[in-house]
Amino acid sequence: MTHMPGLYVPAITPFTADLSVDTARFVTICRRLLEDGADGLAVFGTTSEANSLSVSERMAALEALVAAGVDPACLIPGTGCAALPDTVALTRHATDMGCKGVLMLPPFYYKPLSDEAVFAAYAAAIEAVPTVALYLYHIPQVSGVALSVPMIGRLIEAFPSTIRGLKDSSGNWDNTASVIAAFPQIETFSSSESLLPKNVAAGGAGCISASANVNAAGIMRLIRALGTPAEGAALSQVSAVRAACEGMPLIPGIKAVVALRMGDAAYARTRPPLLPLTSDQRTAAERAAALCFFKESAA
Structure with missing residues (x-):
């Protein structure tokens, strides 16, 4: 199955001086990312510091985003938690609000968890919110829990109208390729824009990338350039930005570069245990910024 390649941004979560969620800045940066051309937002993912947010904070921020005019049909909020009732509450809330889906x-x-245990957890969430459109989130280097191809297949067989896609943040292209080949009917996203040409050529759906917070316009240029003579230059630019971001502590670094773009140091705040940049x-953040949106006028 051929999917239209897309970009969903795991938007950062700004904080106020007292470390509460800064809803006004959250709405502002989300709107800016959509203006940059992103197809949608995967809010409350890893880059969003989701697991440093309470259930009520995530719900309130999502409500603020929709109330500000952001179309819920372009939102795939993260809802996966350690506690099943929290997962169900967030999933039901996002689904009731009309979101495109949830990233779980x-x-x-x-740990360790068997495939049977992982299947049971996802099945329980789906059965509690049967109308959900579910995107699986594979990030074993952080979660410590891998989503195996057989387990994914079992979920798709059991819930064929529910499992809509997967984000592979493992960084292992062979794993991504195996998911795309095994399940062409779902949307499989890579977590790195550097893999976009491979992802799309194999039948994938694009990317959900942390560094899209600072280079959404560049990534969209790459998507438009795929298969054209402009692809090489576009890929070189996004790969350079990605490498610069990976040369810093990723989330504080991304937030620091966003702060430079917005001319507002408040965007750089992180919630503990994450620490601000040294x-x-x-200086590395300034170099990263120079590679991306500070050339917007020439875009």
Whole structure:
């Protein structure tokens, strides 16, 4: 099955000086990312510091985004938590609001988990919210819980109208390729824009990338350039930005670059346990910024 390639941004979550969620800045940056051309937003993912947010904070921020005019049909909020009732509450809330779908981590505290255990957790969430459109979230280096191809297949067989896609944040292209080949009917996203040409050529659906917070316009240029003479230059630009972002602590670094773009240092705040950048790392953030949106006028 051929999917239209797309970009969904795991938008950062700004915080106020007292470390509460800064709803006004959250709405502002989300709107800016959509203006940059992103197809949608995967809010409350890893880059959003989702697991540092309470259930009520995520719900309130999502409500604020929709109330501000952002179409819920372009939103895929993260809802996977360690506790099943929290997962169900967030999933039901997002589904009731009309979101395109939800991006769901497996339960990630108890380890090791068998395929049977992971299947049971997803099945329980689906059965509690049977109208959900579910995107699986594979990030084993952080969650410690892998989503195996056989387990994914079992979920698709059991819930064929529910499982809509998967985000593969493992960084392992062979794994992504195996998911695309096994399940061409679902939307499989890579987590790195550098893999976009491979992803789309194999039948994938594009990317959900942390560095899209600072280079959404560049990534969209690459998507438009795929298969054309402009692809090489576009790929070189996004790969350079990605490498610069990976050269810093990723989430504080992304937030620091966003702060530079917005001319507002408040965007750089992180919630503990994440720490702000050191002075040397801030220099790296400035170099990363120079590679992306500070050339917007030439875009």
